[in-house]
Amino acid sequence: MKDVSTGCFILSLDFELHWGIFDKKNVADYEENLRNVKLVIPRLIELANAYNIKLTFATIGFLFAKNKEDLLNNNPKLLPSYSNKKFSPYSILNEIGKDETEDEYHYASRLIELISKSKNHEIATHTYSHYYCLEDGQTKEQFEADLIAAIAVATRRNTVIKSIIFPRNQVNEAYLDICKKHGLTSYRGTEKHSIYNTIDRKFNKKQSTRALRLIDSYINLTGHQTYKLNQVNKDTEILNIPSSRFLRPYSQSLKMFESLKTARVKNAMTYAAMHNEMYHLWWHPHNFGKNIDENFEIIESIFKHYNKLNETYNFNNLTMSEIADSN
Numbered sequence: 001m002k003d004v005s006t007g008c009f010i011l012s013l014d015f016e017l018h019w020g021i022f023d024k025k026n027v028a029d030y031e032e033n034l035r036n037v038k039l040v041i042p043r044l045i046e047l048a049n050a051y052n053i054k055l056t057f058a059t060i061g062f063l064f065a066k067n068k069e070d071l072l073n074n075n076p077k078l079l080p081s082y083s084n085k086k087f088s089p090y091s092i093l094n095e096i097g098k099d100e101t102e103d104e105y106h107y108a109s110r111l112i113e114l115i116s117k118s119k120n121h122e123i124a125t126h127t128y129s130h131y132y133c134l135e136d137g138q139t140k141e142q143f144e145a146d147l148i149a150a151i152a153v154a155t156r157r158n159t160v161i162k163s164i165i166f167p168r169n170q171v172n173e174a175y176l177d178i179c180k181k182h183g184l185t186s187y188r189g190t191e192k193h194s195i196y197n198t199i200d201r202k203f204n205k206k207q208s209t210r211a212l213r214l215i216d217s218y219i220n221l222t223g224h225q226t227y228k229l230n231q232v233n234k235d236t237e238i239l240n241i242p243s244s245r246f247l248r249p250y251s252q253s254l255k256m257f258e259s260l261k262t263a264r265v266k267n268a269m270t271y272a273a274m275h276n277e278m279y280h281l282w283w284h285p286h287n288f289g290k291n292i293d294e295n296f297e298i299i300e301s302i303f304k305h306y307n308k309l310n311e312t313y314n315f316n317n318l319t320m321s322e323i324a325d326s327n
């Protein structure tokens with residue numbers, strides 16, 4: 001039994017490489033960020049270990065494949081029938097390389113190996129195919145087939161999948177019983193404020209909503225977004241461990257505001273530590289793929305702040321499945 005009577009710091013990363021953005025960007029548009037994930041993950045693990053921090057890597061199922069044949073064999077029995085065809089990654093399978101050596105943007109078995117070898121950290125799922133649970137046209141049966149495939153590829157590498165992070169944070173509550181049926185114990189929900197609500201697809205994508213989310217990263221518009229688990233979990237199938245904040249990457253154009261962004265995170269962490277609440281920070285490894293040193297400087301200062309809060313308030317740090325196990 002882990003101790004979550006004190007506050008707790010949770011860090012999750014959506015590990016997806018090009019599969020997370022294939023419907024928005026070509027590899028060439030985002031090449032530097034994607035290419036450097038192979039530097040970011042080992043460096044992040046080393047730094048997290050140095051500060052006794054545990055990370056949860058929600059990993060896309062496609063990334064487990066060693067080569068294309070392996071990937072095609074792993075594919076689910078039922079594929080998503082999105083009304084908008086651009087959401088289906090199966091349409092780009094003919095464009096990807098034959099294995100990890102030839103194509104480091106669509107395969108990552110070596111990095112997954114590295115994460116699982118460094119025992120502290122959790123490998124969770126980000127679905128098999130970056131599955132969009134709230135988009136039109138797809139069905140619950142298709143989601144289940146996707147999840148079964150995600151669990152199967154991990155099982156083949158002796159990894160037990162216990163937690164899920166829904167792509168684009170599209171939490172479909174009607175699908176949580178499927179997650180429970182397949183042994184998952186927790187998911188990352190969204191912040192409790194309308195600008196973070198992903199259910200109203202139009203509102204979520206509006207430019208004004210996106211602008212408010214951006215400003216909220218620097219200035220406190222929506223509160224600390226810390227919480228007590230029992231207050232956000234009433235009759236849920238599996239434990240909701242909502243996001244508190246997306247850690248935006250270092251921005252050259254907004255660099256004068258970087259200290260505000262970091263202070264916003266640290267102030268909320270302090271609030272959580274003092275009030276025995278949860279604080280859940282997340283980002284993608286590829287967010288650190290550009291301005292690598294600047295991004296690492298920020299995350300190290302956050303890790304240092306955690307260590308201080310741990311000493312002063314016994315502020316804890318667990319992976320998502322450890323939180324679920326302790327409940």
Ligand SMILES: [Zn+2]
Pocket residue numbers: 014016020126130167168
């Ligand atoms: Zn994603």
